Amino acid sequence: GQNIDQPTEMTATEGAIVQINCTYQTSGFNGLFWYQQHAGEAPTFLSYNVLDGLEEKGRFSSFLSRSKGYSYLLLKELQMKDSASYLCAVRDSGTYKYIFGTGTRLKVLA
Amino acid sequence: DTEVTQTPKHLVMGMTNKKSLKCEQHMGHRAMYWYKQKAKKPPELMFVYSYEKLSINESVPSRFSPECPNSSLLNLHLHALQPEDSALYLCASSQVWGAGGTYEQYFGPGTRLTVT
Numbered sequence: 349g350q351n352i353d354q355p356t357e358m359t360a361t362e363g364a365i366v367q368i369n370c371t372y373q374t375s376g377f378n379g380l381f382w383y384q385q386h387a388g389e390a391p392t393f394l395s396y397n398v399l400d401g402l403e404e405k406g407r408f409s410s411f412l413s414r415s416k417g418y419s420y421l422l423l424k425e426l427q428m429k430d431s432a433s434y435l436c437a438v439r440d441s442g443t444y445k446y447i448f449g450t451g452t453r454l455k456v457l458a
Numbered sequence: 459d460t461e462v463t464q465t466p467k468h469l470v471m472g473m474t475n476k477k478s479l480k481c482e483q484h485m486g487h488r489a490m491y492w493y494k495q496k497a498k499k500p501p502e503l504m505f506v507y508s509y510e511k512l513s514i515n516e517s518v519p520s521r522f523s524p525e526c527p528n529s530s531l532l533n534l535h536l537h538a539l540q541p542e543d544s545a546l547y548l549c550a551s552s553q554v555w556g557a558g559g560t561y562e563q564y565f566g567p568g569t570r571l572t573v574t
Contacts (some may be wrong), residue, residue, distance in 0.1 A: 379560040381562055388546075388570075391565050396560075443507075445503060445514070447565060
């Protein structure tokens with residue numbers, strides 16, 4: 349079966365660091381993506397992992413462990429504009445489809 | 459240019475109307491997608507086009523009819539929709555689909571559809 353789990357909501361303070369976890373079970377794995385989506389807007393691409401380890405892009409980092417079926421997105425120096433939903437998506441190597449998790453709504457408080 | 463454009467931004471239609479949603483990209487991507495997204499839910503895949511051919515239809519009702527006139531354009535024709543079809547319709551593109559490699563998707567801003 350196919351299943352991607354993320355926490356539904358998280359709250360953090362401006363300037364802090366937050367880690368959003370994603371666990372997945374898919375019939376095949378061909379890469380994991382993180383997208384940011386502000387309310388009523390389109391998802392925008394943040395990061396991509398296909399090999400184990402950490403990928404860093406400015407204030408955003410993403411980690412992958414394929415053996416554990418686990419990824420996290422790390423956001424540093426949080427800003428108010430980071431309040432959004434964060435979607436984890438896995439590309440299934442069997443069907444080639446991008447399977448989205450339900451998303452984590454992050455609220456950044458002043 | 460990493461932009462995917464969609465028109466219209468908002469659409470209100472009655473259950474007997476016929477309308478079309480349009481999507482365009484000029485990144486040379488050969489894969490294009492339609493997704494449906496309800497509030498506070500993830501995007502749900504509807505259709506995938508690869509090199510202008512329909513590759514995936516996720517058992518979408520026939521009242522939704524996709525069309526890919528060329529490699530830059532993707533349309534979604536709507537007819538006899540139901541109120542439960544009201545949602546945000548997102549178009550996306552990526553370099554390729556299938557065994558050609560794994561690439562990020564670029565999403566358009568979406569069309570917010572309301573069926574009355």
